[in-house]
Amino acid sequence: MDSFEFNKMAGAVLGTLLFVMGLGIFSDALFATHRPAKPGYDLPAAEEAKAGAPAAAATSEPLPVLLAKADAKKGENLIKACATCHTFDAGGSVKPTGPNLYGVVNRKIGSTGYGYSDSMKGHGGNWDYESLNKFITNPKGFVANTKMSYAGEKDPAKRADIIAYLRSLASSPAPLPNP
Template sequence: MFSFEVNKIAGAVLGALLLAMGLSVIGDMIFSHPHLETPGFAVAVAPEAHQAAPAAAAVAPLPERLAKADVAKGQAAAKACAACHSFDKGGAAKAGPPLYGVVDRPKGSVAGFSYSDGMKAKGGEWTFDDLDHFITSPKSFVSGTKMSFAGEADPQKRADIIDYLHTLSDAPAALPGK
């Protein structure tokens, strides 16, 4: 009886191996591919440095974008800023300084807020153009800024935000282009 059991087990193992080999041969016949002339893949090479890269889409000048800006859209877009900034007159500093009266205010000048050294050294007042560059990429405009916002790529959305920010003042400055 014992040898009969061993024969059954050996037959099952050999049968399974034969089935696997048979399926492999049949699979190779069904899914065969021609041999490659050259092994590997063709890789696209980047253009050399002396070749001009494609030009980026032209951005309309800020005065043109401000002429088409919408304060309501800017206010809606600036809601994300409310997590770190206050928009109220006399509002307290949060993670960022209050933005009421930011247009034409000296950079790094809100009392009680700890600005980065880069912002303190920037100097000058917040112009419409400076705000546009800062909202585009805070870290590019002010090296070492503490602001974690990555920036707004859409030029018209930036113009809407700037249009809204300029209304946050007792005497709003005139927008160029409006």
């Protein structure tokens, strides 16, 4: 083959290479595959399972369902974590560390003789089951700047047991919500 023929072939090969490379760059630009900093999905079930929480209770059971099968006796054990700061008996003394919690269900928020934080005093509303559940999950998430320095109980079933016990601290306990 003469050199002209060879140049033509070399040109064709080079051209093809360039084309393929160009295509690669072009398609990279078109279908940019940046990994998101956070995956666009989360798997709460898997995470809670890791934390050792009962998966069924941890994921989605609504509070009324959890309360219907809650155990106030277990709750009485669990509130030992609260008793360092709170008293639970009727007419119990107000510790300097926290308000008395007898009859707290449906009580006005921040309404005993205790020296509450301004954010608790100004919060408004009553301690219904939902607000107690939120507060015990994450006190600062429900009352920003509350001075209750308790990290929160993350297990929904345990929270329900605690709330069931709090509910029992009344001469006539409030009715349970309908599951």
